[in-house]
Amino acid sequence: MIPHDQPVLGISKKNFVDLLEFAEDQLEMDRVLAVFEKSRVKATEGFPRTLRYVGFRPYAIDEHPASLPSEKYFIMSYKV
Numbered sequence: 001m002i003p004h005d006q007p008v009l010g011i012s013k014k015n016f017v018d019l020l021e022f023a024e025d026q027l028e029m030d031r032v033l034a035v036f037e038k039s040r041v042k043a044t045e046g047f048p049r050t051l052r053y054v055g056f057r058p059y060a061i062d063e064h065p066a067s068l069p070s071e072k073y074f075i076m077s078y079k080v
Contacts, residue, residue, distance in 0.1 A: 016054070020032060020078065020080060023080055024080035029080060030079065030080060031077050031078060031079050031080060032077070032078045032080060033059065033075055033076070033077055033078075034047075034048075034051055034056060034075065034076040034077075034078070035068060035073055035074075035075050036048060036073065036074045036075070036076075037072065037073060037074075038071075038072060038073060038074050039072075041074065043058065043074050048074065048076060051076050051078075052076075054078070055078055055079075056076040056077065056078045057076060057077055057078075058074070058075070058076055058077075059075035059076060059077045
């Protein structure tokens, strides 16, 4: 879950890449999800927009887990 007020410039590119590499190498994940509350963020602005530049894509609404309903959450997926 990413805080709605997370400043884009406050995130180190290296630390973010390290996190993605950790998810792939150590946790052996095949994708990473970034979850935002729809009421607090616009999908085309701020952090979600920045994530698109590094390869995150909107998660299909019909694939949302039951615990993260599409009416409340916007999810982006990154395939590692």
